Amino acid sequence: MPNRRKLPTVHAGSMADIAFLLLIFFLVTTTIAKDKGIARKLPKKCPPGQVCSLPIQERNVLRLFLNDTGExxxxxxxxxxxxxxxxxxxFIDNNGDGSCHxxxxxxxxxYSENPKKAVISLSTDRLAAYSEFIRVQDEITKAYLDLREKYVLDLLKKTVAELSESELEEVKTAYPFLISEAEIN
Incomplete structure (x- = not known):
C-alpha cells in the first residue's frame, strides 16, 4: 500500500481580505499633497443688463508679452x-494725473495716471515655458507687494503684520491688483 500523505493546503480566502485591509490602510494614512498654483481672485460675473467694461486709456495699460523663446x-x-x-x-506708482498723494x-x-487705473496686460505664447510664465507672475506680485509695503510703512507707520482688516483693505484699495491675462495661439 502506497503511503499517501495529505499535502498541506493554503487557504487563499483570507489573503484577499488581508490585501483589501492593507489597501484601505494605505489609502487612509497617505497624505495627498495640495496642488500648487498662483493665488488669484477671479472677477465677479457681470450681471445681465449691465455694462461692465469701461474704456481704458492706452497710457494706463502696460502690455507684457512672453513669447515662445522666453523673451x-x-x-x-x-x-x-x-x-x-x-x-x-x-508704471504703477507714476502719479501721471497728480491725484495720488x-x-x-x-x-x-x-505711464499710468495713478495706481487705481494702472492695468497690467499679460499675453503669453502658447509655446512659452510655464516656468517663465511663473517668473513673470512672481515679478508682478513682487512689484505690488513692494508698493503696498512702502505704503504701509510710510503712511500707516506700521508693519504689515500689525495691520487690521480695515487697514489691509485700505492698502489693497490704494494699490489694486489689476491684471489681464491672455494666451496667444
Missing part, C-alpha cells in the same frame, strides 16, 4: 525678467 516684451521693448519689477513699479512716481505722460 519678455514690455510695450514692444525686450527686457530681461529680472528688470520687470522695477519697470512695473515705475501717496505715489512717488515722476508723473510721466508715458
Amino acid at each position: 519678455l516684451l514690455v510695450n514692444d521693448e525686450i527686457i530681461p525678467v529680472s528688470q520687470l519689477k522695477e519697470k512695473l513699479i515705475e 501717496y505715489c512717488n512716481g515722476l508723473g510721466s505722460l508715458h
Whole structure:
C-alpha cells in the first residue's frame, strides 16, 4: 500500500481580505499633497443688463508679452525678467494725473495716471515655458507687494503684520491688483 500523505493546503480566502485591509490602510494614512498654483481672485460675473467694461486709456495699460523663446516684451521693448519689477513699479506708482498723494512716481505722460487705473496686460505664447510664465507672475506680485509695503510703512507707520482688516483693505484699495491675462495661439 502506497503511503499517501495529505499535502498541506493554503487557504487563499483570507489573503484577499488581508490585501483589501492593507489597501484601505494605505489609502487612509497617505497624505495627498495640495496642488500648487498662483493665488488669484477671479472677477465677479457681470450681471445681465449691465455694462461692465469701461474704456481704458492706452497710457494706463502696460502690455507684457512672453513669447515662445522666453523673451519678455514690455510695450514692444525686450527686457530681461529680472528688470520687470522695477519697470512695473515705475508704471504703477507714476502719479501721471497728480491725484495720488501717496505715489512717488515722476508723473510721466508715458505711464499710468495713478495706481487705481494702472492695468497690467499679460499675453503669453502658447509655446512659452510655464516656468517663465511663473517668473513673470512672481515679478508682478513682487512689484505690488513692494508698493503696498512702502505704503504701509510710510503712511500707516506700521508693519504689515500689525495691520487690521480695515487697514489691509485700505492698502489693497490704494494699490489694486489689476491684471489681464491672455494666451496667444
